[in-house]
Amino acid sequence: MNTQIRQNNNQYLLSWQLNTSDLSHDWFKPEYWHEKNKIYAQKKGRASVWFFSHHNIKGVLRHYWRGGLIGKFLQDQYLYLGLEKTRVFQEFELLTQLKQKGLNVPDPIAAHITKIGLIYRGDIITSAIEGAQSLLDILKQRKLTENEIKQVSQCIATFHKAGVYHADLNINNILFDDQGKVFLIDFDRGELKKPNSSWQQSNISRLQRSFEKENSRNPQFFLQKNDWNALYDTYKKYMT
Structure with a gap:
């Protein structure tokens, strides 16, 4: 496993080769970056994506939303069956493996999972692709x-x-x-x-x-x- 994990009660922070010590749960709140005037672009839609710049990082923040019919009822809620079975962890860990294989994917920067009972919600930050x-x-x-x-x-x-x-x-x-x-x-x-x-x-x-x-x-x-x-x-x- 390549992913580094920090746990604080019912919240998990994932990271990989992150060269900054100020990673926090706030990173996954768009309003946090807005307040710091660090949002430089936004892709709007059913699942909005925010682009921010911080230190040497140009990141893309994405929340996990359910699709299809079930998404109309559960929206962003997923059944928690263990950290490594969450969609957030699996995507993040897969990206670290693909980077190590030398494939053209965004760098996995950090991810966030909040668990409430049997339900979790999640977010992921990857590197922005220049001029994409x-x-x-x-x-x-x-x-x-x-x-x-x-x-x-x-x-x-x-x-x-x-x-x-x-x-x-x-x-x-x-x-x-x-x-x-x-x-x-x-x-x-x-x-x-x-x-x-x-x-x-x-x-x-x-x-x-x-x-x-x-x-x-x-x-x-x-x-x-x-x-x-x-x-x-x-x-x-x-x-x-």
Whole structure:
């Protein structure tokens, strides 16, 4: 296990290679960073994300929210069956393993779990990717270049060859940084598996549905069928 754990009554703080001594439970409250005037961006939505700058850290704060029908009732509440079985701990520990494998993922900085009886809630802070643009951001503005298609294909194949299952592989979770490198983000419910064409193909099919969904909902979306075919064909070449 790579994760460092601090417990205070019913609260847990997780960290990994954090070069600051002032980590506290306050770090996981957006209002704390607002009061210090350290929020420099926010991504709004059903699950808002806050970007803050502190010392040498540029962090991304995300709260864990339930999705689907159950999310309408339980919202951010999860059944507690032990620290290492929480989604927060599992995502954080997975990110440390992926970083050690040299894969392009955000640095895991810290995470927070609060337990009340049999229920827990959680938050995670990862490093911000400099100049990040998602595939969705790009495709709303222009077509992907041949090299960008190649980069995305190669990135996904590299993760799959390493046995990395991404539970929500979609075009919002594939980012280009300011140097043109491709990163995958949001590894909630992700895991390391034995490489297998069944789950790998399921992952790719999920990504294709994501392209189709965004194509139908955005009046301006620069993706043609032959672009997807090129991406998929290039992915298969890297997988051989």
